Amino acid sequence: MSEPILDITQSPHKKAKPDPEHLSFGKVFTDHMLTMEFSRDKGWHSPQIVPYEPVSLDPAAMILHYGQTVFEGLKAYRGADNQILLFRPKKNFERLNRSSDRMSIPPVNEELMLEYLKQLISLEKDWVPAAEGTSLYIRPFIIATEPNLAVAPSYSYTLMIILSPVGSYYPEGIHPVSINVESEYTRAVRGGTGTAKTAGNYSAAYKAQERATEKGHAQVLWLDGVEKKYIEEVGSMNVFFKIKGEVITPELSGSILEGITRTSIIEMLKDWKIPVSERKITMEEIHQAYEEGTLEEAFGTGTAAVISPIGELHWEDKAMVINHRQTGELSRSLYDTLTSIQTGKLEDPYGWTIKID
Amino acid sequence: MSEPILDITQSPHKKAKPDPEHLSFGKVFTDHMLTMEFSRDKGWHSPQIVPYEPVSLDPAAMILHYGQTVFEGLKAYRGADNQILLFRPKKNFERLNRSSDRMSIPPVNEELMLEYLKQLISLEKDWVPAAEGTSLYIRPFIIATEPNLAVAPSYSYTLMIILSPVGSYYPEGIHPVSINVESEYTRAVRGGTGTAKTAGNYSAAYKAQERATEKGHAQVLWLDGVEKKYIEEVGSMNVFFKIKGEVITPELSGSILEGITRTSIIEMLKDWKIPVSERKITMEEIHQAYEEGTLEEAFGTGTAAVISPIGELHWEDKAMVINHRQTGELSRSLYDTLTSIQTGKLEDPYGWTIKID
Ligand SMILES: Cc1ncc(COP(=O)(O)O)c(C=O)c1O
Numbered sequence A, B: 001m002s003e004p005i006l007d008i009t010q011s012p013h014k015k016a017k018p019d020p021e022h023l024s025f026g027k028v029f030t031d032h033m034l035t036m037e038f039s040r041d042k043g044w045h046s047p048q049i050v051p052y053e054p055v056s057l058d059p060a061a062m063i064l065h066y067g068q069t070v071f072e073g074l075k076a077y078r079g080a081d082n083q084i085l086l087f088r089p090k091k092n093f094e095r096l097n098r099s100s101d102r103m104s105i106p107p108v109n110e111e112l113m114l115e116y117l118k119q120l121i122s123l124e125k126d127w128v129p130a131a132e133g134t135s136l137y138i139r140p141f142i143i144a145t146e147p148n149l150a151v152a153p154s155y156s157y158t159l160m161i162i163l164s165p166v167g168s169y170y171p172e173g174i175h176p177v178s179i180n181v182e183s184e185y186t187r188a189v190r191g192g193t194g195t196a197k198t199a200g201n202y203s204a205a206y207k208a209q210e211r212a213t214e215k216g217h218a219q220v221l222w223l224d225g226v227e228k229k230y231i232e233e234v235g236s237m238n239v240f241f242k243i244k245g246e247v248i249t250p251e252l253s254g255s256i257l258e259g260i261t262r263t264s265i266i267e268m269l270k271d272w273k274i275p276v277s278e279r280k281i282t283m284e285e286i287h288q289a290y291e292e293g294t295l296e297e298a299f300g301t302g303t304a305a306v307i308s309p310i311g312e313l314h315w316e317d318k319a320m321v322i323n324h325r326q327t328g329e330l331s332r333s334l335y336d337t338l339t340s341i342q343t344g345k346l347e348d349p350y351g352w353t354i355k356i357d
């Protein structure tokens, strides 16, 4: 492919980099961002790298009224040899397009987007932190910009990619958390937008998260919206259970986000010859396994935490302590191996990582 | 109540008013808008009227990523005597607060908001069109503004009220439309956000609307997300059926928006001594009534159309023509009476309208 044309406007002042010891999540942004416009007549056009600066939107811009928007989340890691690595970024642009399809947003050229992203990261390479567990979080998103209060897809869109240096999810080391199984609020339902990474799904979850926090739990476990029986996700992560040596994760039922970490974990387990199945699984089944002493491990998976072990599961009046609130052996191996591949500490046997020159 | 303090910055140039004969919906906005800010330490503060102008948002503003936002829609009408009337505006601010509660947004002072709105409309009174069926559409909305990619409620919000002169929903007179009953996509589900007027619910509906349009229908009829059996809403309207003299509308099940037109229609029917019930109703029951010849009328209700008669209903392979595709007698009476109350043509027996001095 010929080098894509991308206008670059350098930022006149460079910001001070944050203290690498005290990085948080998603609060500090780099000097530049990528923007691209869509109009009905020109399609996607005018990709450019510009200084990070406020966006100006008409108060009637459709994103502000009807939430027509999609986003992605991935990370750039600084490897031991100072190389910068992306983890399966194509999958993020593929998923962006699937989300866009659900939300009636026009698709982008996935290959081009990856080239643009590489150029952006390359320009901002000094912002990729080096400390253990840190990374540069990448947030591509598309917003509907047409100023029109009609309830209909927008004629115009803006795509942006912003970058944020983020700290380790586990400053004190990986550790299991307590989870509240939510029986009233629903995150998503078949026929809805749960398979898309779109804004409305996330704020819809705040009430349940508040309830979990009040009860002293870290996250919500979501049940299906129809029968309130089948397990779907945990917080904004996919979820896995290890029962009698078998690893089980909910199948992609039409209301679950297809996580890239989820896909990678399944592929690793298959490679490791550990039985893994994607199928429907109920809280009842989990509780029964717990009672029988065969619920060995449970963990969430996602770009932010990679693996988030579950130490306690609270469902109605039942409290289940998993693996003595310790990180399980398999959870630990998956975490260590995957993070080592992502950061280039371990040779990548799967061809998942992409180096940025 | 003492006069609330509201800073007003007059717009230096006034825009030309649109041709009253060719008003569309939500594309043209007046010279001024109202804005108000929320911060954790100050609460809601700094209400002001400023020139209508773009909003400047950090690219990481939470509204753009997680959709934490609510809105309202109501209208100001120019009465025969040139008076400007609002229709039950308190109900809109009450509903705004209920929506905000669902979305973890801090509530506003409803009385104060109404006072501010009156001042805004008063300033923009020349923008309220006079022709039959036209009005000034009022769009209050709140957006999460904190620049932070953490999935959590925002610390800061902006409330805005923008105004748009809108044309008649029925430039050629009230007429029945064809409706497609959607069996796959879901608008909302119990435990979700369907009871709130929040952005994500609306773009979630675009796919189904596209499908209806392709099939030549005007709108989607939504079934419940759980059993795909019970009728919920039609497009962005509540829905009513007249069967054997009784008027039936779906009960507020936890996934339906509580329309102010719906409430008003129910109150009018009771006043008129016409049997009306809010209860669960299935497509099966509608179809059976149709087969038996007892499905007399069907119509949607909402601020935009007031009453939107349903002329055809397409469900799976069944096509039902209602009242020979004519506006029913009751639909017509409700439309005429309600629009006459709203515009002051008929004396308001219910105390629903509020005059703006
Ligand atoms: C709802 C939801 N589920 C699961 C995931 C995990 O996906 P991934 O592994 O691609 O980060 C995410 C994204 O982080 C998400 O937003």
Ligand SMILES: Cc1ncc(COP(=O)(O)O)c(C=O)c1O
Pocket (backbone or CB within 6 Å): B073, B197, B233, B235, B236, B237, B238, B257, B258, B259, B260, B261, B262, B301, B302, B303, B304
């Ligand atoms: C989803 C939905 N249902 C119903 C309605 C009708 O509500 P109202 O009569 O208050 O306009 C609206 C708003 O217009 C709506 O957005």
